[in-house]
Amino acid sequence: MVVAVGVGVYFVIDHGKSTVPGAPPPAAVKTVAIERTDLSSTSSFSGTLGFGTPQSVKGAGEGIVTKLPKAGDPVDRGKPLYSVNGTPVPVFFGDTPLYRKLDNPDLQGPDVSVVADNLTALGYRVGTRPKDRTKTAFTPAVADALKKWQKAAGLPDTGTLDIGQVVVLSGAMRVNSVTAQLGDAANTPLLTVTPKSKVVTVPVGANEVGAIKTGVAATIVRPDAKEITGKVTDISTIVTGGDVEKGSSGPPKVNITVTPDNEQDLDAYDSATVQIKITTETHAGVLAVPVGALVALREGGYAVQLPDGTLKAVQIGMFAKDLVEISGAGIGAGMQVVTTS
Numbered sequence: 108m109v110v111a112v113g114v115g116v117y118f119v120i121d122h123g124k125s126t127v128p129g130a131p132p133p134a135a136v137k138t139v140a141i142e143r144t145d146l147s148s149t150s151s152f153s154g155t156l157g158f159g160t161p162q163s164v165k166g167a168g169e170g171i172v173t174k175l176p177k178a179g180d181p182v183d184r185g186k187p188l189y190s191v192n193g194t195p196v197p198v199f200f201g202d203t204p205l206y207r208k209l210d211n212p213d214l215q216g217p218d219v220s221v222v223a224d225n226l227t228a229l230g231y232r233v234g235t236r237p238k239d240r241t242k243t244a245f246t247p248a249v250a251d252a253l254k255k256w257q258k259a260a261g262l263p264d265t266g267t268l269d270i271g272q273v274v275v276l277s278g279a280m281r282v283n284s285v286t287a288q289l290g291d292a293a294n295t296p297l298l299t300v301t302p303k304s305k306v307v308t309v310p311v312g313a314n315e316v317g318a319i320k321t322g323v324a325a326t327i328v329r330p331d332a333k334e335i336t337g338k339v340t341d342i343s344t345i346v347t348g349g350d351v352e353k354g355s356s357g358p359p360k361v362n363i364t365v366t367p368d369n370e371q372d373l374d375a376y377d378s379a380t381v382q383i384k385i386t387t388e389t390h391a392g393v394l395a396v397p398v399g400a401l402v403a404l405r406e407g408g409y410a411v412q413l414p415d416g417t418l419k420a421v422q423i424g425m426f427a428k429d430l431v432e433i434s435g436a437g438i439g440a441g442m443q444v445v446t447t448s
Contacts, residue, residue: 143440146427148388154309156379158301161283166293168271182280191293199225204275210267215244226252313359318387328382335372395430399448411444
């Protein structure tokens with residue numbers, strides 16, 4: 108075998124055959140299709156899993172507290188919450204507390220409407236009622252329904268209702284803590300309640316909360332790193348912090364509430380620090396490519412490169428994970444562009 112080496116050329120003679128390789132082929136480029144998709148921007152926050160912000164419950168009327176609930180006890184419609192002078196004080200749901208004695212048919216107003224609403228919900232007939240709840244009157248039908256309920260609940264069946272004989276709350280709750288002791292006056296703060304459902308309270312910077320909307324999707328990352336779905340159900344209007352004169356430190360914050368889609372996913376935890384991921388912005392149906400497909404132009408701006416080497420100028424929009432929104436003349440879904448990723 109004889110080998111001759113020239114300038115970039117060599118010959119190999121083997122059994123009468125010869126091979127002369129040409130220049131190596133150009134390296135293959137990686138391409139990707141421009142896709143039309145939805146891009147979302149997500150922000151992460153630290154929150155506290157619990158039952159929400161406690162609400163104080165204050166008694167009313169005269170008397171001495173003779174029975175109190177325990178933390179964790181349910182607070183249900185028509186059921187006693189505590190006792191005064193040995194008589195149970197049941198719970199009604201509504202938005203107007205009982206502020207006067209209901210004892211004659213001339214009385215009408217939203218407090219009467221709350222009583223009628225609850226009697227109806229408890230299965231008692233209260234007769235025909237006006238659409239305007241401020242016009243609901245304490246009719247004989249309402250008084251009769253009240254008397255029947257009182258008897259069934261083991262209360263004095265007077266057919267009347269005085270201040271302090273029921274406590275009005277916004278809905279089904281659970282006892283969070285008991286602040287009073289047996290023997291305390293009834294017209295003092297007695298306990299605190301929270302909603303029954305577990306939620307995550309998330310303090311968000313006041314300059315960030317504007318990008319969060321009620322109803323948007325959220326992801327709750329449990330302490331064991333498992334992710335569950337939820338949504339933003341409330342955005343507080345109260346700003347905390349940032350007031351040095353009042354002794355509050357740190358930047359101003361606003362609490363948002365995130366509720367899990369399935370509360371059973373959080374059965375293993377009563378309280379915990381969790382991470383929350385919230386979608387703060389979404390661009391639907393946009394053209395997108397991997398970030399590695401962008402080419403920075405010397406004169407400024409960006410372009411994408413076609414497989415034949417042609418550059419197409421593009422405008423960029425939202426970045427989401429490893430994708431970037433693009434637009435421009437001659438840019439369309441399905442077009443192949445060169446990418447490094």
